[in-house]
Each structure stands twice: as structure tokens, then as C-alpha cells.
Amino acid sequence: MYLSSVQRFKEIIKILAFYGFGHIVDSKFNEDKAPENLRKAFEELGPTFIKIGQILSTRPDILSEPYIKELSKLQDSVPEDNYNDINKIFFEEFNISIEDAFLDFDKKPLASASISQVYSAKLHNNEEVIVKIQRPEIKEKMNMDLAILKKIFTLGKIKTFDTLIDPKDAIDELINATNLELDFTNEKENIKKFKYFNKNLKCIYIPNTIDKYCSSKIITMEKIHGFKITDTKSLDELKYDKKDVAHKLAISILKQIFEDGFFHGDPHPGNIFIREGKICYIDFGIMGTLTSDLKNYLNEAMFAVAFKDVDKLISVLLSIGIKKGYINKNNLFEDINYLFDIYLSTPLKNIKMSSMLQEVFQCANNNNISLPKELTMLIRSLIIIEGILEKIDPNIQILDIAIPYVKNNNKINLFKNIDLDELILNSYKTAEDLSKIPTKTIQLLNSILNGRSKIQLNVNNLDRSINELNRMINRIVFALIISSMIIGSSFILNSNIGPKFYDISIIGILGYLIAAFMGFWLLISIMKSGKL
Known part of the structure; x- marks a missing residue:
């Protein structure tokens, strides 16, 4: 309990x-x-x-x-839940017992995770499926x-x-x-979305869901028979071309990132199988999503890397990032340029794409640019995929495939997102503005020659600066007057002239008192301004 x-x-x-x-x-x-x-x-x-x-x-x-x-x-490392508790959850979800829903159901789970258990079963039409059932009260816990x-x-x-x-x-x-x-309907929708994006790729397979036995706590899907993609022994025994398998996996992940904007967030070897010559993905609980803008910016970033365009890459970072403070663009340029010198002086096959992106993003972070969290999941997925590729074919690097892939993809989509009406309107406005340039230039030259041209200079906070200067001059003048009064009063007292009180010049004493009062007033004024 x-x-x-x-x-x-x-x-x-x-x-x-x-x-x-x-x-x-x-x-x-x-x-x-x-x-x-x-x-x-x-x-x-x-x-x-x-x-x-x-x-x-x-x-x-x-x-x-x-x-x-x-x-x-x-x-x-979680102990199995009691089968009766699991059966109770199934009945609460579908108003039917496990025994009635399936022709066969193995009560021993294939896997026992922290929030769910996975079982092997067979539908009444003899189709083999796996059933993932949430643990009792796990959401509440x-x-x-x-x-x-x-x-x-x-x-x-x-x-x-x-x-x-x-x-x-x-x-x-x-x-x-x-x-x-904890809401398995999200995973079901992820499967359907991923399946839709990959429907035209013959080398990729995604299991079907059994919708009548899917809910927020249970998901039932086709069982995949195959072996892990990193099982090189099976790849060799079944005479698979490992270089081809690695290349197809790389193309698959690149398509997910640069075309679909929807990628597998946990592509470890246990979630990618080989079955009948196809790469099969399973477990869609964690998926990465890129907005259309972010996806386009990533394409531009790879394009910038391909052509060693530092300015373009900086422009992309500034577009997708959030400013955390002052950005010194010169420092940012030097940092990115230094990275380009290091990475692109080496053959692409020796560069890890995840490492390069990590360093670019770190440069951005060091220069007060915070990047979207989706990119951190992207890097994590790339690190896992690069590890898989290295096991299948040590000679392959995803960046070596990514740059030509993105180049080709951008050529195909160059005019895809252009609005023809907007293009015509902008072209007309540009032509109209260009036609006015000669006339405007002649008018400007005539104004300068005739002395009629005026230059408007706008200095921010100029009035404030002038006021500060006026106050400063006033205080100096005030201080000079006080000094003069003190000196004058001293001369009068020394000469002992004018009316006297106890044989001391009243004018001299009065001068000292006025100077003291004015000095005290000046000191208070300066202290109030906070600029002592």
C-alpha cells in the first residue's frame, strides 16, 4: 500500500x-x-x-x-504487479476482461517498467500484439x-x-x-503521425495500433518480430549490407528533422528493429516536435555550414534564440568562425554532427543567446543515432550524409513556400521605387548646391544631459559666491569696520552666517541628487 x-x-x-x-x-x-x-x-x-x-x-x-x-x-527494476490488478484496469477501460478480449494472453510481462508493464497477446483473428498497461494508481502516485x-x-x-x-x-x-x-493516447497519436510521415519510405516500418484496445491507460499494437538494429551478428548471418542499413537509418533521421519536423526522441537500439529488410521503430512515448519556422531555420543553419557562411549561421542563431543580455556580435562572429576553422578543416566523415551542433549552441549560450529546448532533445537523439551508426558501420558519419541531403532538399523546396501574388506585388513595388532613384538623387544634389538641405541630428537624452550640465554650472557658481562671501567676511572682520557687537564687526559675522547657510543648502541639494 x-x-x-x-x-x-x-x-x-x-x-x-x-x-x-x-x-x-x-x-x-x-x-x-x-x-x-x-x-x-x-x-x-x-x-x-x-x-x-x-x-x-x-x-x-x-x-x-x-x-x-x-x-x-x-x-x-520494479516488481511485477498482480495480474488481477492489471485485468481490473483493462476491464475498467473497455468493459471487457482480458480473457474475453484476446485469444491468448501471456500473464508474464515481457517488460516491467516504472509506469507500465508490457504483455504479449494474440487477438481472435490470430494477429500477435503487444499490450502496454499502466500500473494501478501510478498517475495518482x-x-x-x-x-x-x-x-x-x-x-x-x-x-x-x-x-x-x-x-x-x-x-x-x-x-x-x-x-x-502518462496519457497513452498521446503515444497512439504519435504512432499515427509518424506512420503518416513515413508512408512513402519503403525501408521504414511502423507498427499498427489496435484502436479498440487503446485508451489513456492502455495501448495495444502490432507485435514486431525481428532483431535489434545493432545486432551485427544477425545482420551478417542474414547477409544484410550493413553500410546500406546505416545509410538508410541516417536518411530516416535526417528526414524526420529537416523535412517532417517530428523525430523519435528516444531512438536507442531497443526501440529500433530490423524486420524483413525494413527498419522498424517502436515506443513513441517521447517524440520531438519542431515548429515550421524552427525546421526552416535548421535547414538554413545546415546550408550555412555547407557553404561556411558564418554571417548566415549567426543570423539563424539570433532568429531562433532568446536574448538573455547584451550580445557582442564581434565576439559571436569570432567564436563561430573559430569553430568553422576547426571543424571544416577536417573531412566531414570525421565530424560528429551532434558534437558540432552542441558547440555551436554552446557558443550561442556563451554570447547570451538561449536556444529552444526542442534543440536539446534533438542533440540527444543525434548522439544516440551516431552511436548506433558507429556500431553498424564505423566508417559512416551522419554529417557526411546530412550536408548533401540538406543541399538537395533545399533545391527541391526552393520555390515551394513562395506566394506568387506576394512575389508579383513586391516586384512591382521594387521596380517602382527603383524608377524614382534618379529623380530623387538629382533633387538631393540640387538642395545641397543651393544650401537648402537640412540634416536632422537626433541625439538620445540630449535635453537630460544639458539639464545636468546646467545644474553642475549653477552649483559651481553658487560655491564661488559662498567662497567669495567667506573671504570678504574674513577681510571685514580683520579690518573691524562697520557696526560692532562686543567689538566684533556685525557685517563680518552676518557674512559668515549667510555663507554657512548657503553652503549647508548646497550640500543638501547635492546629497538629494545622489551624486555626492
Whole structure:
């Protein structure tokens, strides 16, 4: 039975504190080991935190690289749920028992993950399927843990680990990501969308969904018989051309990024199979989406890399990024140019596309340009794909294929997005403006020769500067008057002239008093201005 929220609250604080994330930091914990300690804490906190950690490992926009790397090691090691509990969920979703819905259903799960279990089954038409069923009350448990975690951060009960954004905002992002992953209808829609984009690629296969047994908690799809794409032994035994397989996989991922704007967010070897000569993708819970503008800018960026156009690449970075502060374009140019010199002086086959993009994005970040979070998932996917390609064919590099692919793709789509009416209208306006240039030039020259030309100079905050200067001059004059009065009064007292009081010149004393009053007034005026 799951703990009450109060008990769970205490347990989470206790375990996080034990691993060095308490309100009072234990000196026995080395700061360098914080990422490892966070992973251990998540493992001890159980399935919900393991899933939270796995989601965080896909979000470099939330956590820094050391934490991402460490949380990527989190593995599901969760005991199986009771079959009767699973059957109960199935009945609640479809008003039919598992026994009646399927001709055969293996009660032993193929896989047991933190939020779901995967079973092998057979429909009444003998079609083999896999059924992914959410664990009982997992959504409620995860929401409770996330709510507790948010409360802990709000109360400042634990030491904040290295988040790149405000911890409470990070928890909100995490809640959104978790809710998306816990709704299996999103995965079903991802499958259909991915299938649509790849319908004309004969070398790619995506399993069909069995819609009548799909809901927010359950997804049923065609079972894929095959072997992992990195199983080089099977590739050799079945006489596959490994170079061809690697090339097709590279083309597939490039199409997803530069044409579809919809790419697999977790393309590890366990999610890509080979079946009957085709590359089969499975598990569409995590997908990356690029807006039309972002996709076009990525194409332009690759075009800029292909032609070593530093200015174009900087223009793209400024277009897609968010300004965090002052941007020194000269520094940005030098940084990007330096990268070009390093990378493009080497053969393309020796360059990792993910590494190059990472360094370009790091240059942007170092120059106060924050890039969209979708690009961090893109880099993560590219890193995984490059690892797969290296295992299949060590001589292939995705960048070596990407540049000619993008060049060709841009040639094909050069006029695709042009509005003909807008083009004609702009051409007419340009021609009209050009025809006026000779006349306008002659008018300008005549005005200059006749002395009729005026130049308007607009200096920002000029009035304010003049007022400041006036105040400064007034204070100097005032100070000179005070000085004169002090000197004059001193002469009068020394000469002892004029009416006297106790044999002291009244005029001299009065001069001192007036000078003191004026000096005090000047001092107050300067202090009030804040420019003492």
C-alpha cells in the first residue's frame, strides 16, 4: 500500500537529506558527487522517482550535463504487479476482461517498467500484439510525489541541485512532461503521425495500433518480430549490407528533422528493429516536435555550414534564440568562425554532427543567446543515432550524409513556400521605387548646391544631459559666491569696520552666517541628487 502524503513527505525529505540535499548540507558529501547522489536518492525513492529521473535525463534545458549523464543510468527494476490488478484496469477501460478480449494472453510481462508493464497477446483473428498497461494508481502516485517535491522546494526544505531554471518552474515543466507520458493516447497519436510521415519510405516500418484496445491507460499494437538494429551478428548471418542499413537509418533521421519536423526522441537500439529488410521503430512515448519556422531555420543553419557562411549561421542563431543580455556580435562572429576553422578543416566523415551542433549552441549560450529546448532533445537523439551508426558501420558519419541531403532538399523546396501574388506585388513595388532613384538623387544634389538641405541630428537624452550640465554650472557658481562671501567676511572682520557687537564687526559675522547657510543648502541639494 502506498504511504499517506504526510508519511511520503517525511520519507522524501529524509532520503534527499541523507544523500546531501538537506537544508543543512552535510560536509561528508563531495559537491562533485552530487549528480551520483541524486541518482542514488531517486533509486531509493522508488518507481515514481525513477521515472521522474528518466524524464529529467531527457531535459538538458532543466538540468546541467553532469546530472543528465548520471540520471541516464537509471534503470527500471520494479516488481511485477498482480495480474488481477492489471485485468481490473483493462476491464475498467473497455468493459471487457482480458480473457474475453484476446485469444491468448501471456500473464508474464515481457517488460516491467516504472509506469507500465508490457504483455504479449494474440487477438481472435490470430494477429500477435503487444499490450502496454499502466500500473494501478501510478498517475495518482506520481502526481502526489511531484506535488510533495514542489512543496519541499517552496518551503526550502532541501538544498537545490543544479537546475538551469528556477526549481519551481522545473517542477512545473516536469509535471507537464509526466502528464503527457502518462496519457497513452498521446503515444497512439504519435504512432499515427509518424506512420503518416513515413508512408512513402519503403525501408521504414511502423507498427499498427489496435484502436479498440487503446485508451489513456492502455495501448495495444502490432507485435514486431525481428532483431535489434545493432545486432551485427544477425545482420551478417542474414547477409544484410550493413553500410546500406546505416545509410538508410541516417536518411530516416535526417528526414524526420529537416523535412517532417517530428523525430523519435528516444531512438536507442531497443526501440529500433530490423524486420524483413525494413527498419522498424517502436515506443513513441517521447517524440520531438519542431515548429515550421524552427525546421526552416535548421535547414538554413545546415546550408550555412555547407557553404561556411558564418554571417548566415549567426543570423539563424539570433532568429531562433532568446536574448538573455547584451550580445557582442564581434565576439559571436569570432567564436563561430573559430569553430568553422576547426571543424571544416577536417573531412566531414570525421565530424560528429551532434558534437558540432552542441558547440555551436554552446557558443550561442556563451554570447547570451538561449536556444529552444526542442534543440536539446534533438542533440540527444543525434548522439544516440551516431552511436548506433558507429556500431553498424564505423566508417559512416551522419554529417557526411546530412550536408548533401540538406543541399538537395533545399533545391527541391526552393520555390515551394513562395506566394506568387506576394512575389508579383513586391516586384512591382521594387521596380517602382527603383524608377524614382534618379529623380530623387538629382533633387538631393540640387538642395545641397543651393544650401537648402537640412540634416536632422537626433541625439538620445540630449535635453537630460544639458539639464545636468546646467545644474553642475549653477552649483559651481553658487560655491564661488559662498567662497567669495567667506573671504570678504574674513577681510571685514580683520579690518573691524562697520557696526560692532562686543567689538566684533556685525557685517563680518552676518557674512559668515549667510555663507554657512548657503553652503549647508548646497550640500543638501547635492546629497538629494545622489551624486555626492
